[in-house]
Amino acid sequence: MFRAQADDPSGRLAPGPIWGPYPMRAPHLRRGLADAWRDRLYALDGRRGRRLALAVLRRADNIDRAGQPLDIARSSAAGARLPRLDALALACVAARRTLGFDPYPSQVQAAATMLDGGLAELATGEGKTLALALAAAAQALDGTPVHVVSVNDYLVERDALGLAPLYQALGLSVDRILQSDDPARRRIAYRADVVYSTGRELMFDYLRDRMAGIDHGGLEAHAEALRDGAGAQPLLRGLCCALIDEADSILIDEATLPCILATPVSAQEAAFTAEAIRLARLLWQGRDYRLDAQAGSVSLTEAGVARLRALTGAEGPDSDVSQTANAQRDPEQASWHLERIRHDRIGMALAALHCYQRDRDYLVHEGRVEIVDRHTGRIASGRTWSRGLHQMIEIKEGVALTAPHETASRIAAQQFFARYWRIGGLSATLREARHELASMYGLAVTAIAPRHRSRRRDLGTWLFPTTERLHAAVLDRTRALAAQGRPVLVATRDVAESEQLAGAMRAEGIEPTVLNARHDREEADIVAKAGIAGRVTIATNMAGRGTDIALDAAAIAAGGLAMVATCVQPSRRLDRQLQGRSARRGEPGTVETLASADAPLAGASNGRLPLTGRLATLVASRFAPWLLRAIQIAEEKRIFSERRRLYEQDVGRERSHVIGHIDE
Numbered sequence: 001m002f003r004a005q006a007d008d009p010s011g012r013l014a015p016g017p018i019w020g021p022y023p024m025r026a027p028h029l030r031r032g033l034a035d036a037w038r039d040r041l042y043a044l045d046g047r048r049g050r051r052l053a054l055a056v057l058r059r060a061d062n063i064d065r066a067g068q069p070l071d072i073a074r075s076s077a078a079g080a081r082l083p084r085l086d087a088l089a090l091a092c093v094a095a096r097r098t099l100g101f102d103p104y105p106s107q108v109q110a111a112a113t114m115l116d117g118g119l120a121e122l123a124t125g126e127g128k129t130l131a132l133a134l135a136a137a138a139q140a141l142d143g144t145p146v147h148v149v150s151v152n153d154y155l156v157e158r159d160a161l162g163l164a165p166l167y168q169a170l171g172l173s174v175d176r177i178l179q180s181d182d183p184a185r186r187r188i189a190y191r192a193d194v195v196y197s198t199g200r201e202l203m204f205d206y207l208r209d210r211m212a213g214i215d216h217g218g219l220e221a222h223a224e225a226l227r228d229g230a231g232a233q234p235l236l237r238g239l240c241c242a243l244i245d246e247a248d249s250i251l252i253d254e255a256t257l258p259c260i261l262a263t264p265v266s267a268q269e270a271a272f273t274a275e276a277i278r279l280a281r282l283l284w285q286g287r288d289y290r291l292d293a294q295a296g297s298v299s300l301t302e303a304g305v306a307r308l309r310a311l312t313g314a315e316g317p318d319s320d321v322s323q324t325a326n327a328q329r330d331p332e333q334a335s336w337h338l339e340r341i342r343h344d345r346i347g348m349a350l351a352a353l354h355c356y357q358r359d360r361d362y363l364v365h366e367g368r369v370e371i372v373d374r375h376t377g378r379i380a381s382g383r384t385w386s387r388g389l390h391q392m393i394e395i396k397e398g399v400a401l402t403a404p405h406e407t408a409s410r411i412a413a414q415q416f417f418a419r420y421w422r423i424g425g426l427s428a429t430l431r432e433a434r435h436e437l438a439s440m441y442g443l444a445v446t447a448i449a450p451r452h453r454s455r456r457r458d459l460g461t462w463l464f465p466t467t468e469r470l471h472a473a474v475l476d477r478t479r480a481l482a483a484q485g486r487p488v489l490v491a492t493r494d495v496a497e498s499e500q501l502a503g504a505m506r507a508e509g510i511e512p513t514v515l516n517a518r519h520d521r522e523e524a525d526i527v528a529k530a531g532i533a534g535r536v537t538i539a540t541n542m543a544g545r546g547t548d549i550a551l552d553a554a555a556i557a558a559g560g561l562a563m564v565a566t567c568v569q570p571s572r573r574l575d576r577q578l579q580g581r582s583a584r585r586g587e588p589g590t591v592e593t594l595a596s597a598d599a600p601l602a603g604a605s606n607g608r609l610p611l612t613g614r615l616a617t618l619v620a621s622r623f624a625p626w627l628l629r630a631i632q633i634a635e636e637k638r639i640f641s642e643r644r645r646l647y648e649q650d651v652g653r654e655r656s657h658v659i660g661h662i663d664e
Contacts, residue, residue, distance in 0.1 A: 012143040013240045013421055022214060023238035025419045049446065052085070053108035059089035060096070060103075070094060070169055074141070084115055087138035090170060094137065098165035101130055106448050111135040113446045114424030119247050119437060121430040123450040125548070125584030128245060128426050133163045135243055135424065140172050140193040144422070145237050148196045149244040152378065153178050154523070160196040167194055177201045179382050183208075186235050199250045200382075202242075203259035203416050205235040207409045211261065239420045247425030248433050248573060249376070250413060251441060256646040260386055260410040270404050272345070273388035275336075277395045279311055280349035291354050298350040300343060308346060312336035345388075352392035359496035362393065363517055368402075369394050372495065372517045377540030379517045414440060414647045428580050432573040436640060440647065452586025455560075456579070459592035461568070461625045470596040474566055475504055477594070482510065482534050485558035487551065489530060490538045491578050493567040493599070498538045501566070505536065515539040531555055541578070549581055560589035568595050568628050570635045595628060 015021050063073050074082060074090055082090075088111060092103045107127050110120035111134040122128050136146045150156045160176035167174040175189035177197035186205060189195055214234040244250050285291055288304030300308065313336070336342050356362065363370050363379065369390065371380040384390040384402070391404050417423055418441060430437070434445040464470040474490060481488045492498040495516045502514045515526045515537060530537040533554035549561060563582040569575045575593075583589030 014143050014145055015237050023240050023421060025421050049109045050105060052112055053105040056085055056088050056108050060092035063093050082141055084138055087141040088134060091134045091137040094166045094169040098169045104451055106451055107131040110426050110448050114243055115139060117422055117424055119430055119443050119445045120426040121445055121447045122426050124428045124580035126450055129159055132243055132245055133166055136194050137167060137170055139241055145240045146194045147202060147242045149199050149242055149250060151246050151249055156196045156198060190236050199413055200259055203411055207261045207411060209234045209236055211409050241422040242417060242420045244425030247427045248430055252433050255413045256643050258410045258412045261408045273391050273404060276345045276349040277392050280346055280353055289350055298347050348389055349392050352389055353396055356393055360494040364397050367399050369397060369399060377517060412650050415650055429573045429576045454583060455586060455588045456583030457590045459590050461593040461628060463595050463597055465597050467596045467599055470594055471501060471504060473594055475508060477564055478536055481562045482536055485533045485554060486562045487531050487555050488536045488562045489581055491565040492540055494540060498540055502538050510536055512536040512538045533558055551587060556587060560587050563591045565593045568632055
């Protein structure tokens with residue numbers, strides 16, 4: 001723990017003469033796989049990590065018993081530079097005095113792991129929020145600007161406000177970035193020592209700086225920005241240190257979702273998008289195109305290619321001569337004469353009509369199409385599909401069209417977070433992704449032993465031949481558990497299933513509370529009451545992250561929270577996220593999975609089990625766990641391959657961007 005940084009002999013990493021006005025790791029200086037495995041071997045010594053955590057707490061006890069003011073303890077600790085052990089001890093003292101929290105060894109060990117540039121797997125209920133704050137405070141005491149990255153605006157604002165007394169007691173400033181903040185507000189917030197934000201807001205602000213040429217322009221670019229006035233000044237102070245909450249969600253689940261800065265497209269392009277939907281509705285499934293809704297793919301048949309050519313007036317093969325003539329006659333029609341563009345746009349329109357499903361991929365809320373994040377179950381506020389897809393779905397749903405845009409600049413999390421000089425993070429579910437985290441980011445995972453032995457019981461996995469049989473079983477199981485006085489959390493695949501199950505329960509006299517993307521504003525209140533004895537809550541994956549279901553005494557006495565999942569997630573890691581809602585901090589609880597053979601894995605593009613009749617009965621009774629696990633592993637490999645492919649595409653695009661900048 002606390003190894004010397006090879007790239008930072010002084011410890012302090014901040015804008016200035018040494019690191020430049022905008023510190024940032026160049027793409028070709030990414031931490032490599034060798035670094036991760038070296039760190040991994042180092043991290044295996046868990047006993048050493050715990051001994052160090054206990055030493056930090058002893059140092060904190062000494063400061064507390066002496067009654068030293070924190071500012072005096074800080075200045076007398078070690079002269080010009082505060083060692084990280086002492087900085088972490090001061091953060092522990094500040095937590096005690098301002099928040100009333102006495103940090104546990106597991107929290108201190110997790111903070112030390114993050115300060116060493118690693119990822120800590122800390123079990124649910126162990127206090128990840130405080131562990132992050134300890135690491136952020138210790139790093140900021142060194143003079144390094146720190147970005148604490150969370151998964152949504154609610155947690156950003158909650159943690160920045162709730163932990164402010166801790167930072168202020170140490171003489172540190174703290175602020176937050178929300179989606180609604182304007183550039184002037186953001187510029188002020190980024191001047192704080194510790195800034196809480198979502199990853200997407202950080203990426204968007206980095207793109208704004210990059211488009212202004214500030215991130216790679218050096219001192220000359222900054223001097224020019226200052227001459228041009230406040231509007232041209234950078235938003236960020238560089239990419240010095242990022243500490244990531246729910247690191248697997250941000251670095252893996254959302255890694256390939258690009259942040260895109262867009263500019264409005266021409267009126268002709270908007271008309272082209274509307275025409276694509278009109279033409280797609282004239283094609284017949286089976287004759288003109290083949291549809292695989294689960295895989296989200298559409299392919300034109302030979303008959304469809306010919307019909308599309310006739311509908312668009314694109315006679316004969318494409319040629320430069322015909323393209324030029326068509327462009328002079330009608331610029332909009334010219335695009336339809338390009339076979340590649342014609343097929344691409346019609347394929348997208350067919351996908352919008354048949355592959356993207358309402359109440360699964362998106363909601364229609366207050367006259368707007370809003371994307372549902374499949375990983376979290378929440379509305380992806382501010383996010384839109386690109387290349388006209390969003391407008392196609394708006395036409396499909398008959399709502400007012402938003403202005404279409406085209407890409408001006410983009411970046412994905414895989415590229416963005418690799419540019420931080422220092423990076424650390426934690427989550428309760430990292431071990432399954434440790435190889436990917438090592439190969440993609442050069443980050444090693446350290447498992448932190450929990451304070452309490454888990455009392456969670458896994459009641460197994462059961463497979464039913466049809467969704468109707470599954471829902472009937474879920475209804476019976478929920479009624480029996482609630483009658484025992486236990487709170488029940490039913491985890492569903494998507495919004496549509498959550499509301500379907502809720503309707504079935506109400507018809508049987510059970511009054512559940514529903515938590516999905518339609519009720520995101522009531523999330524905190526719903527979660528606060530979900531641990532009451534006998535209460536039934538139906539939720540999508542919104543219940544899997546950033547929530548803590550507190551049980552009342554009667555619920556604990558009855559056996560704790562019962563978590564009933566109606567589907568298998570696309571990866572074992574996501575299954576563990578949901579299971580982590582039950583039996584936290586040594587409390588009792590159970591988890592069980594009831595799945596349907598005629599439905600795919602939750603959030604997956606495939607994985608359907610076409611089982612019927614006696615075969616389904618046999619599988620349901622004997623082989624369900626093994627069969628579902630095999631499909632889950634295959635899905636994990638497919639998703640990882642897709643992430644790797646997109647990463648390589650992004651790297652190629654980034655290299656082109658860098659070469660283009662050098663040529664200029």
